[in-house]
Amino acid sequence: xxxxxxxxxxxxxxTPQRDNTSVLLRAGGLLILIDCPGSVVAKIRxxxxxxxxxxxxxxxxxxxxxxxxxxxxVHSLILEEGEIRLLGSEETLAFARRLLDLFGLxxxxxxxxxxxxxxxxxxxxxxxxxxxLRGFRVPHHxxxxxxxxYLNEERKEIVFSGDTPVHRPLFKDARAIxxxxxxxxxxxxxxxxxxxxxxxxxxxxxxxxxxxxxGVRCLIPCHFLADVWAVPTDVRAEIRRCFTGRLIVPRDxxxxxx
Numbered sequence: 419x420x421x422x423x424x425x426x427x428x429x430x431x432x433t434p435q436r437d438n439t440s441v442l443l444r445a446g447g448l449l450i451l452i453d454c455p456g457s458v459v460a461k462i463r464x465x466x467x468x469x470x471x472x473x474x475x476x477x478x479x480x481x482x483x484x485x486x487x488x489x490x491x492v493h494s495l496i497l498e499e500g501e502i503r504l505l506g507s508e509e510t511l512a513f514a515r516r517l518l519d520l521f522g523l524x525x526x527x528x529x530x531x532x533x534x535x536x537x538x539x540x541x542x543x544x545x546x547x548x549x550x551l552r553g554f555r556v557p558h559h560x561x562x563x564x565x566x567x568y569l570n571e572e573r574k575e576i577v578f579s580g581d582t583p584v585h586r587p588l589f590k591d592a593r594a595i596x597x598x599x600x601x602x603x604x605x606x607x608x609x610x611x612x613x614x615x616x617x618x619x620x621x622x623x624x625x626x627x628x629x630x631x632x633g634v635r636c637l638i639p640c641h642f643l644a645d646v647w648a649v650p651t652d653v654r655a656e657i658r659r660c661f662t663g664r665l666i667v668p669r670d671x672x673x674x675x676x
């Protein structure tokens with residue numbers, strides 16, 4: 419059975435309860451990290467996994483709260499012989515190369531090697547028998563990709579939004595999807611106070627409305643702003659104003675079996 423482990427569920431401002439959003443996906447024999455903020459090595463160990471088993475890192479975009487832990491992760495494996503595959507848009511991978519080079523983490527003395535795999539939006543990429551994925555553009559940043567994940571053995575599908583405002587093609591892609599992991603940065607009252615958020619993020623009210631229209635089977639919101647503005651009860655209540663499907667509001671280090 420595949421599992422999603424939420425290493426963090428918070429937005430760009432971490433709190434004692436919610437670190438920056440990142441996800442560890444276990445599918446078949448694979449351990450796959452989606453986004454790489456800080457302290458992922460410690461959190462992977464807290465969950466009982468060996469960070470050396472992470473074979474693939476998928477990046478959604480280049481904003482600091484999604485990528486700043488990459489040099490630390492690679493540095494922690496500097497004595498290990500092996501390879502990590504890094505997937506993302508061309509712009510994201512170009513940024514990741516520069517970031518690793520700042521710390522000399524692609525030099526010959528580094529045991530772990532990073533193999534860069536650019537994903538063309540719309541094209542399916544097969545990781546192995548257990549998992550395939552397809553990237554698609556989302557209008558958060560020029561580097562941004564969301565991902566449609568195909569769990570081949572379970573015959574289930576996941577759409578992972580990354581950061582994005584409401585994006586009609588994403589919800590079209592997620593029609594009747596088994597699992598939608600989508601940001602819900604704050605309740606609608608906060609978006610009304612700061613309207614510019616509508617251009618880059620999604621409110622919990624809009625997420626519930628669009629997910630219901632798409633017939634999403636299980637909705638998992640994440641990327642919550644600091645808890646003074648977006649406590650889980652508020653997010654849950656707004657989503658439930660429209661959404662009638664299964665709803666999981668995850669905590670940090672929570673596991674969701676798929």
